[in-house]
Amino acid sequence: MHSYIGESILPCLPLLLGYLLDLLLGDPRRLPHPIRWFGNSISLGEKLLNRGRARFLKGALLTTGLVALVFISLAFAEKWMNQLHPLAGILLGTLGVFYGLANKSLIQEGKAVFDTLDQQGLEAGRKRLAWIVGRDTGQLSPQQVRVAVFETMSENLSDGVVAPLFFYALFGVPGIMAYKMVNTLDSMIGYRNDRYEQFGKFAARLDDLLNFVPARLTALLMALVSFNGRALCFVYKYGRQHKSPNAGYPEAALAGILNCRFGGPNKYHGVWVPKPYIGQQERPISHHEFGRVAVINHLTTALMVGFIVGLCIIGTLPLI
Numbered sequence: 001m002h003s004y005i006g007e008s009i010l011p012c013l014p015l016l017l018g019y020l021l022d023l024l025l026g027d028p029r030r031l032p033h034p035i036r037w038f039g040n041s042i043s044l045g046e047k048l049l050n051r052g053r054a055r056f057l058k059g060a061l062l063t064t065g066l067v068a069l070v071f072i073s074l075a076f077a078e079k080w081m082n083q084l085h086p087l088a089g090i091l092l093g094t095l096g097v098f099y100g101l102a103n104k105s106l107i108q109e110g111k112a113v114f115d116t117l118d119q120q121g122l123e124a125g126r127k128r129l130a131w132i133v134g135r136d137t138g139q140l141s142p143q144q145v146r147v148a149v150f151e152t153m154s155e156n157l158s159d160g161v162v163a164p165l166f167f168y169a170l171f172g173v174p175g176i177m178a179y180k181m182v183n184t185l186d187s188m189i190g191y192r193n194d195r196y197e198q199f200g201k202f203a204a205r206l207d208d209l210l211n212f213v214p215a216r217l218t219a220l221l222m223a224l225v226s227f228n229g230r231a232l233c234f235v236y237k238y239g240r241q242h243k244s245p246n247a248g249y250p251e252a253a254l255a256g257i258l259n260c261r262f263g264g265p266n267k268y269h270g271v272w273v274p275k276p277y278i279g280q281q282e283r284p285i286s287h288h289e290f291g292r293v294a295v296i297n298h299l300t301t302a303l304m305v306g307f308i309v310g311l312c313i314i315g316t317l318p319l320i
Helices: 002-025 034-049 055-084 086-100 103-120 122-129 142-189 201-210 212-226 229-241 248-258 289-313
Strands: 266-268 271-273
Touching (some): 002 142, 002 289, 034 055, 034 142, 086 142, 103 122, 103 142, 142 201, 142 212, 142 289, 229 248
């Protein structure tokens, strides 16, 4: 029995080790990071192709080519390293999970905004918030700054944590890194403006498709770890009202857990964008509530990791 459990846990070692590394180190800025390489390749491709006619087709070709390159190259690397030595395969898997997760860095960035707002004042808090959100922050109130942090933390709990784990569970290191490429493409060229409307549309739609299940799974996990039925009610009532087909679900879950109101119109690049409200109780968000949200993020991540490990142990999910 003990031998069977040991053999079943062995394929989960890269997942567990990568998860622990993220908890300990987060995203060290001095270490080389594949997302930076992804960003450089996307930037180069965009400069070369985003001009003239057939921009949608060019953007689709760039997106497909980069995602395929990442998946295929890492599939070969994974197979070769597993054949070379079991420890080499474990090392690759550990690094893949470590670089694919963004849980600790997400919490650190959110806390930095709350602390800056509390200790240095509104103007400094607005500037710190601009590091992690796309909306214009120059006119936001303290309440709006805190709400923006919680909105991005819930949305990125799906994009930066649950979704990468989901695709690692399905396809190993090639899956988690290919997903990160799609997510990076969406964050760089998936905008609705004159420059990217056509060129980035395929990447944006692909990102929506890949996040369809993880976003809803994230909302469910958040409700479970918080033992909060109101979260599920909010997900059902408000999840589909968001402009994004996916972001509304984890945001609604967190708004339900906190029993507060998210959403509403915001200014992006000088233009007001109408957005529906999530929740009805416009209560003040206090500084100390950040700790509760951080715990929810940690517990949701741990539950997702535990769920994958459990499936692996019973043989339902044969991790590579």
